[in-house]
Amino acid sequence: MSSAIMPLFWVAFALIILLIMQRWIHTHLHGISLLLMGKPERAIILYAIVLLPGVFLHELSHWLAATFLGVRTGSFSIIPKMQPDGTVQLGYVEYYKGSTLGPIRESIIGGAPLIMGTAVILLIGFRVFSVTQLTAAFQSGELDALITALEQVYQTPDFLLWLYLLFAIANGMMPSRSDRRAWPAFLLTLFVTLVILALLGWTGVIIDNLAGPAATVLGYLGLALSMAIGVNVLFMALIAGFEGMAGRAKGVSVVYGPTDSA
Numbered sequence: 001m002s003s004a005i006m007p008l009f010w011v012a013f014a015l016i017i018l019l020i021m022q023r024w025i026h027t028h029l030h031g032i033s034l035l036l037m038g039k040p041e042r043a044i045i046l047y048a049i050v051l052l053p054g055v056f057l058h059e060l061s062h063w064l065a066a067t068f069l070g071v072r073t074g075s076f077s078i079i080p081k082m083q084p085d086g087t088v089q090l091g092y093v094e095y096y097k098g099s100t101l102g103p104i105r106e107s108i109i110g111g112a113p114l115i116m117g118t119a120v121i122l123l124i125g126f127r128v129f130s131v132t133q134l135t136a137a138f139q140s141g142e143l144d145a146l147i148t149a150l151e152q153v154y155q156t157p158d159f160l161l162w163l164y165l166l167f168a169i170a171n172g173m174m175p176s177r178s179d180r181r182a183w184p185a186f187l188l189t190l191f192v193t194l195v196i197l198a199l200l201g202w203t204g205v206i207i208d209n210l211a212g213p214a215a216t217v218l219g220y221l222g223l224a225l226s227m228a229i230g231v232n233v234l235f236m237a238l239i240a241g242f243e244g245m246a247g248r249a250k251g252v253s254v255v256y257g258p259t260d261s262a
Contacts, residue, residue, distance in 0.1 A: 033050075048079075053165055053172070065109045069108065110180060
């Protein structure tokens with residue numbers, strides 16, 4: 001299992017970084033929207049439009065996972081709504097949490113946006129931006145090869161559109177607090193299962209069989225998260241610069257409260 005240790009650490013670290021980035025991006029996008037629109041109601045609409053592709057994929061992932069697992073679904077919405085605590089709900093999917101749902105199926109439904117978002121990011125990365133060549137250039141350490149690979153990325157048709165889609169998806173795929181509600185019970189179930197397998201002496205066989213596939217999956221997941229972090233760094237710089245310019249132009253600034261509402 002040692003071959004999967006480093007990818008596992010990087011995936012865990014990257015997820016934490018992305019959660020922090022997503023919180024900052026959502027907060028400051030909302031702040032910019034408030035600066036431009038003036039009224040909170042209009043600001044919510046502009047803020048939601050910017051992230052619409054990611055929000056739609058997020059809710060669609062919930063719906064598809066619930067449907068595939070045989071869980072009855074209700075209404076589906078990507079219309080933003082202000083919550084009583086000042087935060088913004090960008091969308092939702094209703095599904096029925098009966099006694100037969102269980103933590104495993106609910107955890108899969110909750111984690112579906114991360115799975116779907118990762119798959120779409122990898123698809124764009126490989127089919128549109130040819131990240132294989134870029135990754136090879138980074139690993140080679142040769143400056144000329146890296147510059148050539150970056151030039152090929154910049155020359156991608158509709159480069160800005162694809163970059164925006166990556167940004168919207170990266171900041172819409174992370175599971176929300178409600179999505180993670182069943183995860184503690186799922187992890188407890190997984191832990192109990194592993195303890196039982198250890199007592200039966202089966203863990204060695206299972207680890208040997210899963211080490212290779214686990215390393216591959218974690219490697220692809222780490223690549224997708226790395227792409228998301230790179231795109232977020234670029235957009236965070238743009239957002240910070242635009243917010244500063246908009247604030248100076250209007251002679252006002254946004255004060256962010258403890259609930260991260262603008």
